[in-house]
Amino acid sequence: MTSELTLGIETSCDETAASVVTSENVVLSSVVSSQVDLHARYGGVVPEVASRAHVGLVNPVIAQALVEAGVEPKDIDLVAATKGPGLIGSLLVGVSAAKALSLVWGIPYIGVNHLEAHLYSCFLEEPDLELPLVVLLVSGGHTILVSMEDHLQYSILGQTLDDAVGEAYDKVARYLGLGYPGGPAIDQLAVHGKNTIEFPRPIINDGFDFSFSGLKTAVINYVRQNPETPTEDVAASFQEAVVEVLTTKARKALVNTGAKGLCIGGGVAANSRLREAVFDICLEDGLHSFVPSRAYCTDNAAMVASTGWRRFLEDGPDSLDSGADPNLKLHG
Numbered sequence: 001m002t003s004e005l006t007l008g009i010e011t012s013c014d015e016t017a018a019s020v021v022t023s024e025n026v027v028l029s030s031v032v033s034s035q036v037d038l039h040a041r042y043g044g045v046v047p048e049v050a051s052r053a054h055v056g057l058v059n060p061v062i063a064q065a066l067v068e069a070g071v072e073p074k075d076i077d078l079v080a081a082t083k084g085p086g087l088i089g090s091l092l093v094g095v096s097a098a099k100a101l102s103l104v105w106g107i108p109y110i111g112v113n114h115l116e117a118h119l120y121s122c123f124l125e126e127p128d129l130e131l132p133l134v135v136l137l138v139s140g141g142h143t144i145l146v147s148m149e150d151h152l153q154y155s156i157l158g159q160t161l162d163d164a165v166g167e168a169y170d171k172v173a174r175y176l177g178l179g180y181p182g183g184p185a186i187d188q189l190a191v192h193g194k195n196t197i198e199f200p201r202p203i204i205n206d207g208f209d210f211s212f213s214g215l216k217t218a219v220i221n222y223v224r225q226n227p228e229t230p231t232e233d234v235a236a237s238f239q240e241a242v243v244e245v246l247t248t249k250a251r252k253a254l255v256n257t258g259a260k261g262l263c264i265g266g267g268v269a270a271n272s273r274l275r276e277a278v279f280d281i282c283l284e285d286g287l288h289s290f291v292p293s294r295a296y297c298t299d300n301a302a303m304v305a306s307t308g309w310r311r312f313l314e315d316g317p318d319s320l321d322s323g324a325d326p327n328l329k330l331h332g
Helices: 036-040 047-069 088-105 114-119 121-125 165-175 182-190 213-225 231-257 272-285 302-315
Strands: 005-010 015-022 027-034 078-084 109-113 133-138 143-150 153-159 261-265 288-290
Touching: 005 047, 005 088, 005 302, 015 047, 015 302, 027 047, 036 047, 047 088, 078 088, 078 114, 078 302, 088 109, 109 114, 109 302, 114 121, 114 133, 114 143, 114 302, 121 261, 121 302, 133 231, 143 231, 153 231, 165 182, 165 213, 165 231, 182 231, 182 272, 213 231, 231 272, 261 272, 272 288
Parallel strands: 005 078, 078 109, 133 261, 261 288
Antiparallel strands: 005 015, 015 027, 133 143, 143 153
16 A cells, blocks of 8 residues: 655744655654744744744745655645644744645645644654553643543643743743753753752642742742852752652653653753653653654654644544634643
């Protein structure tokens, strides 16, 4: 049987990405054009700048994805694009491009939930992961603990009550003068520091929800009162507090749900200390762990294409009248 091909398009924030993935979950190409340098001067993503950059990049990125996959437009069977959550201007660029291709190429279109796509990023590299799973989604905009009972069937166990973990990293990094993006900067600095400061572990033993606003404030207050403390020690101690909260709640979720393994996804899943801690707790508990390669932790279109194909088989195509939703929630 000939494999079906899905073209995925991702423009939810500041990455313009396109990918061609087969119906057997084989990634033929994955092209990502990052805007990090464009936004670094502002200390964060500027929505208007991001959407304008997507307009200029989306067509060349799609063309490159087709060339790298060794396919032509006539070979594509489905086009999928991230419809939310994200920045509305950025989302509309990808959705509009996908719907235009759907019309021109005469193939179905489907909009994909960005968070659901992150759930499936693990399956790109390990398609035979055994369910049920607990998945920890950690990024600049989201911190969500998910129980994945079956494919396309999952429930939210807990989520952040204030700052997402990636947002906390960025705010702490900004205060420490480490620049943007904050996550990689703190991660790299923490390697050279010592975990010598007892920062709080907010609501670590209370349910499955998260809170990082108080931890961020505690770090800022500590540095104000102790300006002589080495920045690398502040970074290491802050990171250890974050990772302990995330892994403690994930570990409790594994026990409560009877899941067979733990996966992480989202940009913060690229953090070296978190990746190490996930492996450690699963090894101790005799459970399977899976951490995507860093290329599939950050925003990419391969996860969009793969999830789009699954959703298409389950629900059929979306209408070309459907739009984008910047506040789209994760629903199983």
